[in-house]
Amino acid sequence: MLVIDTPSPNFGDRRDGSAVTMLVFHYTGMRSADDSLARLCDPVAEVSAHYLITELGDIHQLVSEHKRAWHAGLGQWRGERDVNSRSIGIELQNPGHEFGYKTFPGVQIDSLIELSRDILERHDIQASGIVGHSDIAPDRKQDPGELFPWRELAQAGIGVFPEAGIDTQETLDALLTQIGYDPGAENRISAFQRRFRPGQIDGQSDTICCSLAAAYLAALSQ
């Protein structure tokens, strides 16, 4: 993996030697990668991130992972308010909602996946700590936005995506087996419905059945 060193002065020490437990994705919201790099390296702007990935897939490292980059701002996640001390921040070049939000190019996402996998190998970051900027600051931020390919990242081993929300016979079959139903029983969907969804006992898989089965499994494991 080729990483271009583009140092920014905008960083400090992680407070109390905090371990990295989060990965935060952003878009830059600026017109070009050059504009974004200039701002993220400008001492007056007082913003930065650990990495910026251009639309061509070039990875720039701005701040050492040992240091606290200034990307998260005010927000909180799972009770943590000093997200910067706990996280690695990655900026993706994209004009964002203000200047013409567009699909992230494949080469940019390929680089993001390679970089994220590398980071996950070196730090103890759980799936619950992999977030977008708008997750930690929903009243201020929209990035990385609805075009960010969360499902594709999850398929590449970065975070998880709730596939149970999808209505497929295969999904429900897998869930019912996990719950305990005999995989060979012909009427097991009807049995599940009779217990959890008595308003519709038709033996057919749909989104609601899948969601109920996933929620029941989650409740069992609490």
Ligand SMILES: [Zn+2]
């Ligand atoms: Zn952001």
